[in-house]
Amino acid sequence: xxxxxxxxxxxxxxxxxxxxxxxxxxxxxxxxxxxxxxxxxxxxxxxxxxxxxxxxxxxxxxxxxxxxxxxxxxxxxxxxxxxxxxxxxxxxxxxxxxxxxxxxxxxxxxxxxxxxxxxxxxxxxxxxxxxxxxxxxxxxxxxxxxxxxxxxxxxxxxxxxxxxxxxxxxxxxxxxxxxxxxxxxxxxxxxxxxxxxxxxxxxxxxxxxxxxxxxxxxxxxxxxxxxxxxxxxxxxxxxxxxxxxxxxxxxxxxxxxxxxxxxxxxxxxxxxxxxxxxxxxxxxxxxxxxxxxxxxxxxxxxxxxxxxxxxxxxxxxxxxxxxx
Amino acid sequence: xxxxxxxxxxxxxxxxxxxxxxxxxxxxxxxxxxxxxxxxxxxxxxxxxxxxxxxxxxxxxxxxxxxxxxxxxxxxxxxxxxxxxxxxxxxxxxxxxxxxxxxxxxxxxxxxxxxxxxxxxxxxxxxxxxxxxxxxxxxxxxxxxxxxxxxxxxxxxxxxxxxxxxxxxxxxxxxxxxxxxxxxxxxxxxxxxxxxxxxxxxxxxxxxxxxxxxxxxxxxxxxxxxxxxxxxxxxxxxxxxxxxxxxxxxxxxxxxxxxxxxxxxxxxxxxxxxxxxxxxxxxxxxxxxxxxxxxxxxxxxxxxxxxxxxxxxxxxxxxxxxxx
Numbered sequence: 001x002x003x004x005x006x007x008x009x010x011x012x013x014x015x016x017x018x019x020x021x022x023x024x025x026x027x028x029x030x031x032x033x034x035x036x037x038x039x040x041x042x043x044x045x046x047x048x049x050x051x052x053x054x055x056x057x058x059x060x061x062x063x064x065x066x067x068x069x070x071x072x073x074x075x076x077x078x079x080x081x082x083x084x085x086x087x088x089x090x091x092x093x094x095x096x097x098x099x100x101x102x103x104x105x106x107x108x109x110x111x112x113x114x115x116x117x118x119x120x121x122x123x124x125x126x127x128x129x130x131x132x133x134x135x136x137x138x139x140x141x142x143x144x145x146x147x148x149x150x151x152x153x154x155x156x157x158x159x160x161x162x163x164x165x166x167x168x169x170x171x172x173x174x175x176x177x178x179x180x181x182x183x184x185x186x187x188x189x190x191x192x193x194x195x196x197x198x199x200x201x202x203x204x205x206x207x208x209x210x211x212x213x214x215x216x217x218x219x220x221x222x223x224x225x226x227x228x229x230x231x232x233x234x235x236x237x238x239x240x241x242x243x244x245x246x247x248x249x250x251x252x253x254x255x256x257x258x259x260x261x262x263x264x265x266x267x268x269x270x271x272x273x274x275x276x277x278x279x280x281x282x283x284x285x286x287x288x289x290x291x292x293x294x295x296x297x298x299x300x301x302x303x304x305x306x307x308x309x310x311x312x313x314x315x316x317x318x319x320x321x322x323x324x
Numbered sequence: 325x326x327x328x329x330x331x332x333x334x335x336x337x338x339x340x341x342x343x344x345x346x347x348x349x350x351x352x353x354x355x356x357x358x359x360x361x362x363x364x365x366x367x368x369x370x371x372x373x374x375x376x377x378x379x380x381x382x383x384x385x386x387x388x389x390x391x392x393x394x395x396x397x398x399x400x401x402x403x404x405x406x407x408x409x410x411x412x413x414x415x416x417x418x419x420x421x422x423x424x425x426x427x428x429x430x431x432x433x434x435x436x437x438x439x440x441x442x443x444x445x446x447x448x449x450x451x452x453x454x455x456x457x458x459x460x461x462x463x464x465x466x467x468x469x470x471x472x473x474x475x476x477x478x479x480x481x482x483x484x485x486x487x488x489x490x491x492x493x494x495x496x497x498x499x500x501x502x503x504x505x506x507x508x509x510x511x512x513x514x515x516x517x518x519x520x521x522x523x524x525x526x527x528x529x530x531x532x533x534x535x536x537x538x539x540x541x542x543x544x545x546x547x548x549x550x551x552x553x554x555x556x557x558x559x560x561x562x563x564x565x566x567x568x569x570x571x572x573x574x575x576x577x578x579x580x581x582x583x584x585x586x587x588x589x590x591x592x593x594x595x596x597x598x599x600x601x602x603x604x605x606x607x608x609x610x611x612x613x614x615x616x617x618x619x620x621x622x623x624x625x626x627x628x629x630x631x632x633x634x635x636x637x638x639x640x641x642x643x644x645x646x647x648x
Binding site: 060091092093094095096097101103105111118120121122123124125126129132133152155156158159163317320321322 | 349375380381386388390393394395396397401417420426427428429434465466468489490515517566
């Protein structure tokens with residue numbers, strides 16, 4: 001185990017924050033403070049927390065519509081994220097993006113995107129900018145098992161390898177594209193092996209174990225940063241809820257859900273930290289209390305924030321207006 | 325003033341802007357080694373190298389997405405789609421991503437991307453290689469749409485497009501590439517949103533752009549022999565649209581004809597006609613006429629293609645209807 005103890009404790013805090021944040025979102029959604037499509041990350045926390053913690057602050061990240069935990073892991077302000085969900089002017093995108101479209105340039109979180117696979121070419125483009133500007137950066141792009149069947153997945157991997165771009169393609173395989181089991185939608189289910197088709201390394205990792213994710217990503221990030229070209233990672237994980245807030249996930253066997261819940265990444269890390277005496281229960285309790293307070297404050301901040309002014313409707317469309 | 329062909333004017337615009345700003349780079353199919361299917365990028369790879377003039381796989385969606393991501397990373401890409409027909413494969417990136425990102429991220433990102441594409445029919449290329457679908461893009465907020473009709477405009481507008489911090493779709497009619505026109509040696513730029521009266525007249529206003537502008541000028545010449553003096557307005561950019569120039573002209577002539585190569589049904593002409601009646605309902609002497617393509621896929625047979633696409637004679641007919 002090469003991960004510093006402080007980092008391990010930090011990972012516990014990051015996952016607990018992501019979990020509590022989503023619980024808060026679910027409450028606020030039920031109370032109609034949040035509308036539209038809202039996709040919770042509950043169950044998958046180890047993937048975003050573990051992988052993003054392996055990055056430098058100024059490495060680029062973009063993600064899918066299930067983007068809350070990624071923005072949090074990048075260090076985005078939970079209050080401004082929550083305000084975005086509430087459609088308030090204090091939100092990270094001034095209330096114009098919503099759940100699926102977080103953006104935080106200061107923390108190099110370059111967007112959540114709502115079209116399956118659509119963010120993959122953007123990540124390749126970011127990689128190209130890094131390479132052409134000779135910057136010391138890598139790009140990490142998140143997508144789901146569903147996107148791996150989309151044309152741009154193949155186009156992006158091909159071009160990333162063709163030009164040896166510094167991109168880590170991280171597939172969050174939660175086994176369902178909305179309701180469709182990956183076994184029904186994919187001719188070949190070992191997604192990480194698709195890397196071979198483009199001559200790049202592919203790895204699979206247990207996405208329910210944050211330390212495993214972090215260890216693999218430490219190694220992969222080092223590799224990519226050295227200029228060795230893109231890498232594909234498949235993190236196998238499970239969303240505990242439905243696809244979105246309005247999906248009761250009736251298509252999944254209850255026994256399967258129970259099995260995966262036993263693999264919950266947060267208690268798993270807690271057991272490890274206690275067993276190895278990296279910290280005690282009191283420390284974990286204090287961290288939990290801290291994130292609870294953070295989310296509560298975020299929800300207060302969001303609720304008290306103003307909605308966008310009507311004038312905002314026509315703002316932020318173009319940089320340049322003719323005649324202006 | 326020296327004369328240049330349309331494709332040379334475009335080539336010089338890119339040469340000048342690439343010399344001026346090293347963040348500008350090109351990517352697209354067959355643009356480097358062979359200099360572009362329509363010779364527009366000829367010599368640029370030899371001058372600027374394969375790093376800044378990048379031949380790509382045939383992967384339109386990822387070409388546009390890659391350009392968008394590279395712009396997020398601080399570069400100023402010019403993506404060539406070879407033809408707009410193939411650009412239909414990139415609609416998700418053009419519409420869902422490039423055109424939407426600035427607004428949906430609350431102005432947090434600017435995307436100085438130029439997407440160039442040849443387009444248009446008239447050369448017997450059949451149903452899948454003859455599209456004039458600029459109206460699709462004009463319908464979408466968030467992307468500028470530019471369609472020059474002369475070498476002079478092509479150069480000045482492309483330079484503006486490259487310096488613009490907003491996404492620009494730059495459409496070049498295939499039949500214009502070989503046309504000649506005066507292009508000064510000294511530098512100049514043409515701002516977006518400024519229509520130009522290409523021929524003054526008092527009796528009727530003909531509104532057009534791109535290749536149809538030439539058909540309209542032809543028609544105006546024929547009409548002049550009949551004693552009808554048509555004013556021909558070249559819109560040059562459909563977004564932003566210089567409606568003021570159109571309105572001022574039509575208010576003087578009290579008659580208007582819109583000429584476009586795209587399909588008539590829900591075309592740009594419908595929008596301009598609607599706006600004219602909003603402003604000049606009691607001043608117009610006749611209903612606004614629309615000259616546009618027949619609402620069928622473009623046929624191959626020469627005689628049928630001629631019937632399908634608008635021509636000067638149809639413009640003359642429409643003007644006569646408007647001036648009866």
